[in-house]
Amino acid sequence: MRPQHLVRASVSVTALALAVFAPAAVAPPAGALTSAQVGGPVVVAAPTAGLLADAVPADEGGAATVNLLGITDFGGHLERVSTQSEGVQVVAEPGAVTLACEVAAARASQPNTLLVSTGDNVGGSAYISSVLDDQPTIDILGAIGLDVTAAGNHEFDGGARDLSSRLLGAIDAPVLAANVIGNDALSAEGDGDGVWTTEVDGVTVGFVGVVTDSLPTLVAETALAGMEVTDLVETANARAAALKDGDESNGEADVVVVLAHEDADVYSNQFNGSVDAVFGGHTHHPHASAVTGRDGNRIAVVQSGQYGELLGNITLSVDRDSGAVSVLAVKNIDLTASTCTADAYGVQAIVDQAARDSRVAGSRVLTALDRSFYRGTNDGSDPGANRSTESTAANVIADSYRAWLTTEVEPDGDHYIGLMNPGGVRADYLLGDLTEGEAYTVQPFGNEMGYATYSGAQLKAVLAQQWQPDTSRPLLMLGVSGNVRVYIDQDAADELEEYWSRISAGEQAAADLEEAVDAARARVIRSVYVDDVELADDASVVVASNSFMLSGGDGFTGLREATVSGTGVLDRTVTAEYLQAGGAVSADLAKRQIGVDLDAAVGGTATVRFTGLSFTAASEQTAPGAAQEVTATVALADGGTQQLTSAAIDTTVTPELPETGTTTLSIALPADVATTACPAGGRQGEGVSAAGACAVVSFTLVARDGSTRSVDFQALVPVAAAAAQAEARVPAVSNQVVVAPEDEPTVAGTGIPDSLGSAGATALALLAAAGVACYRVVRRGLLGRLGAVPSDA
Template sequence: MRSRHLGRLVVPLTALCLAALDPGAVAAPTAVTGSAIGGPVVVAAPVGGMLSASPGASVADERAAAAAAPAGADAATVTINLLGISDFGGHIERVSTDSEGAQLVSEPGAVTLACEVAAARSATPGTLLVSTGDNVGGSAYISSVLDDQPTIDILNAIGLDVTAAGNHEFDNGATDLSARLLGAFDAPVLAANVTGNDALRAEGDGDGVWTTQVDGVTVGFIGLVTDSLPSLVAGPALEGLEVADLVHTANARAAALKDGDPDNGEADVVVVLAHEDAAVYATQFNGSVDAVFGGHTHVAHATTVTGKDGNRIAVVQSGQYGELLGDITLSFDPATGAVGVVQAANIDLAASNCATDAYGVQAIVDQAARESRAAGARVLTSLGTGFYRGTNTGSDPGANRSTESTAANLIADSYRAWLTTDIRPEGDHYVGLMNPGGVRADYLLGDLTEGEAYTVQPFGNEMGYAAYTGAQLKDVLAQQWQPDTSRPALMLGVSANVQVYIDQDAADELEEYWSRISNGAQSAAELESAIDAARARVIRSVYVDGVELDDDASVVVASNSFMLSGGDGFTVLRGGEVSSTGILDRAVTAEYLQAGGATSADLAKRQIGVDLDVDAADGSATVRFTGLSFTAASEQAAPGAAAEVTATVALADGGTQHLTSAAIDATITPELPETGASTLKIALPADVATTTCPADAGSAAGVSANAACAVVSFTLVARDGSTRSIDLQALVPVGAAAAQADAGVPEAADQVIVAPADDSLAGFEVADFLGSFSVMSVAVVAASGLACYRVIRRGLRGWRHAVPSEA
């Protein structure tokens, strides 16, 4: 995820609250380079690069000047300078693309990182380099294929001082972490909220804490891993471990470090290294916390906030892959013990021209490149289009896991192909599922090598399969909405034989609950019943192999071992009797690609949202579709991308009449699955064919028993004119259709008439449950309450980087 987008705003405008700093909260704070969490990323000039924040002055010069005389401080004030990385993920090699004659740097690489760290340490001796985890695991091919040893060697060479453990440090299990990684890293690896592993517990000063001296000032670091760790790593990998609440643990450790009791360790300045999005938790830390480095979600931000005790906290989150270098400068007054914030910013390493081979890093990168590329140069296939992950801006691939992507769908297709050709177990249907977080790179247009395919699926999970009922599969799909985690949703890749229809009203409700939990307005426990109720109805219908899925049907699901063990919160999958195969998931996908299983992306969305409100009195309806578009810019512009939705209705004389069409608004809804929205206003003509409305069709709209309903069908029209029918059909009470005709509704002769034999929707059965959409009329009030929130969040986003052009 090449994140430069603005992070989430939460209802009601929580980010504005975080930005409303009280100048009296801490004595004599200095000027802060920062922005609201969820606001624009504060990007400082590289220390060793050509950019500077003011003419003739480097960032190092400005930092030194600010630290030399912070507002309200005396000459004895000590400056604490901290640099931080997050989710480095083995991206040690510089990656750039040619864009109109200019080199666009997407991954600065380890040499640039090392050069900038060396320059900062030269400018400010005593500068510390920290990390919030995911240094290794889920890594780029150059590192992953070599068990991440090159990345470990580089971070050791640069002199990483301390790191939190991220979830990926646990990928190969707690035993691998304690027996290999802890000894391989020179820096202490901290996870204060994880118990059950003695070696991990002993790191640093013990209990997830490490202290060090900077100019006579004791700086304490508390490392923590996301509370979601049990859902992010395969179950057996965490056997014997327990994960405690991140915020509670951090506050307890911080308070102990400043309680005056030397027996439990003391620190003058306390810094939290949290492998979790700091935008969610920063304001919940107590008065003993002075600075926070966040991570995990790959979203970048930098600011100063007010903690729960009125304390000022510098907060930085430096995105991913070494694209940014977090920069926090604090001041400490030994006379009073007061800690002030001098700077909270991110240094843009992609803009750096710093190329000095500091710490001998270049040789390590070169050796890793030789060893890794020798094994990965073979071409698997040639792709006619790219297959991209979800984006928040159209050009930051991987930033949005809360939306369906062609890359994840391709992998799900490969899983199903493996199931149907190599395994062929008993079952009514075969389905492939892929978790979005397991897709670590895009499949780009042109030749695809083994090394590039490896980079997309670096984890080396085992392929497996299990049988579930249709009802269980729907429950799995409902778990895509995760209000109590860092992201509102994790949208799975599903195989092409699956079509999911989402109750958009329920989805809106779940996303609202996520906002409340994220901004601390309500807890997950308080909303548990409401979340369960919304999840119970969020999956309106599922079609598999062209037929509506029965709850009792037997569905065999193929996926990786991480997913099938309930990873990423998909706990329903644990209920299946999993058959493991010993085959790696990336080997299955590579074989599928090599056999020509996919050469161009299928731009038909496999999961779309639907909401319908009817007016029984006059026979009209409003239908809202969401999630009709992918988010990558090149995919939105492709000929096969959906462009409009049309509605037709059967007439009493056997014909079919076009009612209306509406363009699809492909404006991206960041961090949500709703990109590609279209709303149709339907008014029925007088001579429609009718059927008896289902018993529940008008229970909330005043439709009488045995009332007549018209069947409205929908078709998606792509940019190239190709069409695809939507399985669901709307049952609209006819009401006063004749009165509409008198009021000016065009007669059938004035509209497009399609003979039944030519109608692409002819023969589709009516889904009775869609008639119950009329009970959703109450959703108007709830939806309007969310409208402002969504407009603000959609509008306040940044743009950076570019998806390779299909041209």
């Protein structure tokens, strides 16, 4: 038994004393909040001081009450952080003191309360904690009395040895990971094999902890040496069933709670009838509802976001006679709105000491930034939550990697580029002085800098691995250095995103879609330009990145295909020196990865869709250098050019996707357009024939300040059939030629009157072409798909 459970009685006394001597902090406010409606949408309650003192009372009928509080992805965010928003001071992170105060208030009101976590308590942490090896966070969770936690992926950052020899002994709660086998110390936690049981109000509550199936892609390969990750859902269901199978030899529980370091909204309905409640995590998305499980059972589900901003609450009632479990409350409490700040469990002193110790090392100013560099957002208020979109923060780090490669290493190769994984960027770079501590906060992992050489084909394959239909997020959009431009086949991207939706909803298994995913990935990277030239498959490209990425982390297994040269230099040191040297005093607001889809038809018209032209941060969308519109231009036969059309860019954010910044241009070719032979083979648009004539349409991005940038992609649009026939057949000396049916194969046998001649044939051909085009449009609509693959320039 861990020491914290021996002192549970003293913790309860502390909580009661807090309620007596600090009534302002724990007394329930007027107008207590209601819990989330069972089965309803996410409900985030906004407490006043000590709202959790108003906990759900025990049933009067003698049923047992189990009150559960949950956190996830706390990541060492110990301090209370406030920001100015339109002149009003807003709490962005409530901090550990408020968390402790609210937990104490709940325990004082409802003794049958347990505090749980779904992992990422440490690792990838805020600077105040990470620079001190997360010991302040471990001390605080121990002081508050964390009862049990699942292991998150960041608990494995330091590898098996650090987990076994340091973390498991330091964290004063069972650390559960039932689906990770091969580590004896981890398997021995709790009651063993990822399970822990405890008694609450006379009933036994069993906890099953599991970590995301994506764990092998989220840590360096060496970190999991000797360990294997099994299927999260299957493992949790097996452990839960064993806890309710009536066999005392394998442990029994009246209530089973799954602590899953994985998105609860995606997976919770796949748990079986033995599961009563689920706490989720990993993706930082808040969620609270009751869902129907695999066997028709009702499951209370909560996911409390990140950084202690929310405190999840599930209250269950257990009928002592029948054993039936019912849900009394499912909600998230918004701790950013809490005024509960009385010091409980001595947490304030731990935070203060950590602040003193960490800030001494981090106060040195590296440089001054004249603008901010932001991570991806879903709604403008959750920076870093959208890892599926390109961000200026990841791009500037990729720029620093390339600069280091170019100036410090200079290996052999045709091109040098930098790549940065979005999950490795843990904070934004903000306008003004950038201190060493702030730079550390952005890159807290301390990975080693490295580089390796790949062919152009291998790099394209790596970029295609940004789409990850079988993981928690549809894709992870890399930061790429400024000398790289990637053109995405948006039609293939749409397909991959649809596969992710099916797999994450449990509609189809990943294995069943493996061939389809591979085929779409083979198409999704349309072209790549490096150093202003299109990247050839046999080109030599030297990639600089951190050791985590180069070892295949985050699912980029293609990076393992080359021998990596390590350097012993920390990645954050490289970026800090780049920033200190003034390498990023301003940011390039031109997107480096954009999507294109073209649907061309015979008749001289085309529709071109662009996606991903805008960053997601509002201030970056409205900055002078941000793209505002796209224009289409074509060359004329007389050597001039003509602007065909322009379209404004819609900057509405597309959550969890890279497609923010969309526009569609409808193109109609003029009669005097210059033409070239349509290319044979390759990726051609609808209606493109090697025997026909095509016009080359070019595109330009126009920024808000009037500056322009050419798009490397060019659309090949087949010219109108009538115009092509006229150019080929009509003599310059005549305005009309009458052709007899027997001399005109197109007309012969059609029943068209002779008097109509070639005009009738042309009309018939155009009607037929229109029919084919309509068929294609209808068919695509039924399939839910957009456009055809754009043609090569």
